[in-house]
Structure formats: structure tokens, C-alpha cells
Amino acid sequence: MSTDFQPKSEFLRTLQERGYIHQCSDLAGVDEKAAAGELVAYIGFDCTAASLHIGSLVQIMMLRWLQKTGAGKPISLMGGGTTRVGDPSGRDESRQLLTVEQIEKNKDGIKQVFTKFLTFGDGKTDALMTDNAEWLTALKYLDFLRDVGRHFSVNRMLSMDSVRMRLERDQELSFIEFNYMCLQAYDFAELNRRLGVNLQMGGSDQWGNIVTGIDLGRRMGTPQLYALTSPLLTTASGAKMGKTASGAVWLNADMLPVYDYWQYWRNTEDADVGRFLRLFTELPMDEIRRLEALDGADINEAKKILANEATAMLHGREAAERAAETARKTFEEGVMATSLPTIEIPRAEFDAGVGVLSAFVKAGLVASTGEARRQIKGGGLRVNDVAASDERATLSASDLTGEGVVKLSLGKKKHVLLKPV
């Protein structure tokens, strides 16, 4: 926001010109700390799934810039404790409580991604990972109420967006969810005590929770704490980012193949290219301005660069180039690339004869044989680039290409190789 603020720190200047900033409790205060390299900033991540998805990428990038610009120390906080409670922010309905085992498993999956974006260690700007289960699970109810709870004003809590929304719509808000913001606020104060944290960042939906933490900190006698949130990202067409029909755009490669990740960025809408280049790559601003100015079909070049850069940051340069090459062969040369996502199937099963329908189901391109039938009617399925028309057909050795695979396609963009082993 505050477009007229001129940051002197490289950190805030970068965040501002790249569009990461939605709201900040005190730009000048954060700027000063950043310039002195004295920020200790954290972002909390819920452990509701086994991997983070693109929706969390903006936040992760903020931590990365913090480190890269030498503004301070980035801390990624696993919500091992808070996830047991469940954040009501931005949700119409209560979410189902996850089991503790599930949360632990998710945590392991989520942790992986941070090592790709941040450098961990003990140095001043080295990143740190911690887990609020460490202190939250040990809390005693009465002690917590007396030491922390007395600082919360229910009047104020009721006016928070996340709460008010539920109340106004007469939707259930359980007591446990109501407590979420108390725990998150307590995290902020506790992290200040433990690690000297002075800044919490997050998505714009976290503003209320973060500010509540600042408030609690003041009442509990911490030094001044700061809040900085990023805008909620939607595509130019208004869709929430990170969700596709086949599920979220996961960051972990075992949940979304690198090729598919690359493709996600490659298919960015024209109108989003500039914004995404700023947020999800580290290309110099001059270069970005040049790329987003490209007209018509030329902007496809910018999309490829976006895909390359974004994929390289997460999965490594080499994997990104492989994905780019696979895409080039597939789309520009119309050749079959053996590096397309591959599903293996036991040789014996293949030799026994696999129906086209179930082959597409196995490949994960369709959810059921029924859907496969419908797609065939609509002309959406292809075997080795030839439209499938007979739903009773069976794949056999004669369908194998020189590389010993069968190429299955759904639409023009989704391809999977089926490989008997």
C-alpha cells in the first residue's frame, strides 16, 4: 500500500517494487530495522496438508528476500501446535480437526521445501525452523488464562474480520477456533522471548491475527513488534491461485511432478505475467519490465522464462531445463519426449491386455472409466497422439513406441507415458 513511502532498506524497497506488500503496521519502523539488519521475522505455516502449495509461495519468497537483502533472520514456524486447533480465518465453515499423527506427517512433508529457498544455520541472517508445538503443547490452561488470557479483549476479538464474518452469517464458530488467534498471538510474543523475533509476516488474511499478537506483546512487555502482510493472490480472471481441477499446485515434487509445475507457470494468463515475474522470480526489474511489455504471441517467451525461473528456484535449474525441454519437444516439435511424467505398470499386467479406459485411469488422467468413456466421446483422449475412438480397444505390444512406452494424452496439454516394467 502506502505508495509514497520511500524505504531506505533494500529489503522493503524490493518488497515494495515487486508487489509483496499489502499492509504494514509501521513501514518506517520495519525499514529502520531492515536497514540495520536487525529484523528477526517469522511466518507461520499450517500443517493441514503434506505439502505447501503455490498459495504459500509469496510468503516463502518474503523470507527469502529478507535473507537475501541481509535485512535479518528468517524463521519458518511450523504450526504443529496451532494446526491442532484450526484457523477459522477466511473459512466459512469449521474445518475438520486433523489427528495429531496426520499433523506430524504433514509437518515432515512441509519442512522439505524451506531448504530450497533459505539457507539454514547459526549465522545472523541464517534461517531457522521451529515448531509452536514446542511451547503450545506444554501450556497449562489456568496459567495460560492468568498470564496471557487476561490481556485479550473479547470485545476486540469479536470485531476481527474472521470472527465477525462467521457471526454475521450465523455460522458456527467453535470455542476452539475462537482460541486460534490467541495462540497465534501468543506465538508472536513467545518467539520474541525465545528468539528475539520482532516481525511477523503472512498473507493478508492473517492481518488480524498478527496485529492481535503485536497488541499482546505490548501488554506483556515485549519490545515493539511489527506486522507485514502480502496481498491475497488471484489470477487476472479472479480465480484463487494454486488450485486446479486435479488439485492444488503443490510444491513437493512427489505430489506434483516438476513438469506439471513448470506447465502451471507456462500457462499463466497474459495479464498476470508481469506480476508473477515480480513475485515469483528474482529477475532484475529492468528485465521484467522488458518481458511484460512483449505483445501478442511474443509474451509466450516471457511465460517460458517465468516457468524456467520459478521452477528452477524450487526444483533446481537442471530439473527446470529438463521440464522446459520436455515441453519444447511436446508442444513445438510435436515429438514424444520420454521425460514426460511416467507411470509404470507391471509387464505381466500389460501383456494380459489393458483396456484403453483403465489405462487412462491408471495414468491418473481421468478419475473413472466412466469419465474416460465420456472424454472419448468428446474427443479428449489420445493414444500415441491418435484420438481414441473405440472404448473397447485394448493396449498391446504393438502400441509401444520405440522407447517401450505408450503415450496417453488428455486434451492438448496433459500427457502421461505408460511404461510396462
Add this chain to the structure above:
RNA sequence: GGGGGAAUGUCCCGAGCGGCAAAGGGGGCGGACUGUAAAUCCGCUGGCUAAGCCUUCGCAGGUUCGAGUCCUGCUUCCCCCA
């Protein structure tokens, strides 16, 4: 405590005289057009060993040849009165 509503296709919203695999949207997927974009138009949007069979309308029973629809009990939510 009393009275009145509501719950529908496992993405969401929502219609539904006893003949219903269940209208219509949104979203999503596919096709056409393009540039692997957007917009637009068209099709599809319970499962299967598929001219048949099976499972779906909060839960459990009942009436009926036949129940999303009628009856009884229960659960949850909302509104009004106290």
C-alpha cells in the same frame, strides 16, 4: 422450555405434484477458435465387469408395486416466543 423452518448429486449454490440418476447456475474438464493466453461458442460433469447392474437427497425405521417427495423417531443448524 414452547412454536416455526432447514439439511439435495462427496467442489459450491440450488429446484424438485409418489415414477428420479434427480431442473438450473457457478466451478471444473473436453472440443472449436487462438499463442500451451484471455474472451466467445459447443459438449460433458454418480460408479461398474455397461443396451444391463449397483449406489446416491442429514440418520434410523415405516406406509406403498414404487419414497428426495408421505408418516414416526433421532441428529445438527437457523428464526420467533420465554
